Amino acid sequence: xxxxxxxxxxxxxxxxxxxxxxxxxxxxxxxxxxxxxxxxxxxxxxxxxxxxxxxxxxxxxxxxxxxxxxxxxxxxxxxxxxxxxxxxxxxxxxxxxxxxxxxxxxxxxxxxxxxxxxxxxxxxxxxxxxxxxxxxxxxx
Amino acid sequence: xxxxxxxxxxxxxxxxxxxxxxxxxxxxxxxxxxxxxxxxxxxxxxxxxxxxxxxxxxxxxxxxxxxxxxxxxxxxxxxxxxxxxxxxxxxxxxxxxxxxxxxxxxxxxxxxxxxxxxxxxxxxxxxxxxxxxxxxxxxxxxxxxxxxxxxxxxxxxxxxxx
Numbered sequence: 001x002x003x004x005x006x007x008x009x010x011x012x013x014x015x016x017x018x019x020x021x022x023x024x025x026x027x028x029x030x031x032x033x034x035x036x037x038x039x040x041x042x043x044x045x046x047x048x049x050x051x052x053x054x055x056x057x058x059x060x061x062x063x064x065x066x067x068x069x070x071x072x073x074x075x076x077x078x079x080x081x082x083x084x085x086x087x088x089x090x091x092x093x094x095x096x097x098x099x100x101x102x103x104x105x106x107x108x109x110x111x112x113x114x115x116x117x118x119x120x121x122x123x124x125x126x127x128x129x130x131x132x133x134x135x136x137x138x139x140x
Numbered sequence: 141x142x143x144x145x146x147x148x149x150x151x152x153x154x155x156x157x158x159x160x161x162x163x164x165x166x167x168x169x170x171x172x173x174x175x176x177x178x179x180x181x182x183x184x185x186x187x188x189x190x191x192x193x194x195x196x197x198x199x200x201x202x203x204x205x206x207x208x209x210x211x212x213x214x215x216x217x218x219x220x221x222x223x224x225x226x227x228x229x230x231x232x233x234x235x236x237x238x239x240x241x242x243x244x245x246x247x248x249x250x251x252x253x254x255x256x257x258x259x260x261x262x263x264x265x266x267x268x269x270x271x272x273x274x275x276x277x278x279x280x281x282x283x284x285x286x287x288x289x290x291x292x293x294x295x296x297x298x299x300x301x302x
Contacts, residue, residue: 049215085255092263121268
């Protein structure tokens with residue numbers, strides 16, 4: 001076994017363990033944090049650095065170990081980065097809605113329900129977008 | 141002529157790069173096919189992006205680097221909170237972030253950045269489009285957290301979306 005190959009193996013192994021460790025911590029956060037909004041922080045983290053480290057491990061392995069450039073993995077992380085905030089946002093919006101309508105399936109948790117924003121407007125989950133704002137389809 | 145053929149040069153560059161990365165093959169044939177896709181898609185999808193904002197690409201690249209770095213650093217911080225901070229010491233809070241950005245694209249990137257950097261999740265935008273609702277996992281001083289997000293990300297986004 002050549003020197004480069006074993007270095008590649010070491011680096012790949014380290015990155016995989018790092019990624020798996022973050023995925024594990026994310027899942028542990030999901031179990032132990034007190035309520036829905038706090039739990040939301042756990043999995044969004046695991047998908048960023050945890051997945052990122054594992055995908056970089058794959059790139060490193062093919063590049064240093066086999067001498068082939070692979071770039072698919074970068075695309076996977078790009079798609080994850082684009083979609084993860086939207087999933088988190090949707091869960092948060094459903095939670096806000098249920099807190100307001102008084103049928104919470106989850107307790108509000110230590111941070112409680114959010115205060116409405118200053119001024120006349122409410123959060124977009126509870127009120128249609130005002131005229132001239134991007135979500136105002138009636139004004140199109 | 142150039143404007144007719146390349147109505148959205150940024151999108152063209154992005155599509156060609158994505159194509160090359162996806163096909164995973166650095167040859168002339170791939171580049172040619174990528175260029176065909178990269179030129180055709182912006183022309184045919186033009187009706188769906190009226191009034192798109194101008195984007196400055198160099199600051200945008202620097203911003204992507206900064207966000208990646210912050211994701212790595214903040215992941216370690218959140219891991220430490222999850223592993224070692226007892227629930228009674230945790231100070232989760234709702235933050236109301238006043239927005240100085242006005243274009244929907246800029247606000248979307250800002251909200252996405254907040255969600256990706258661990259410890260904060262953007263939950264909602266106000267109906268008037270002037271406030272962002274953000275949940276922080278551990279914010280003993282909410283005002284300082286709001287100021288930090290605004291100075292670190294929003295100020296840079298104002299440069300990118302002039």
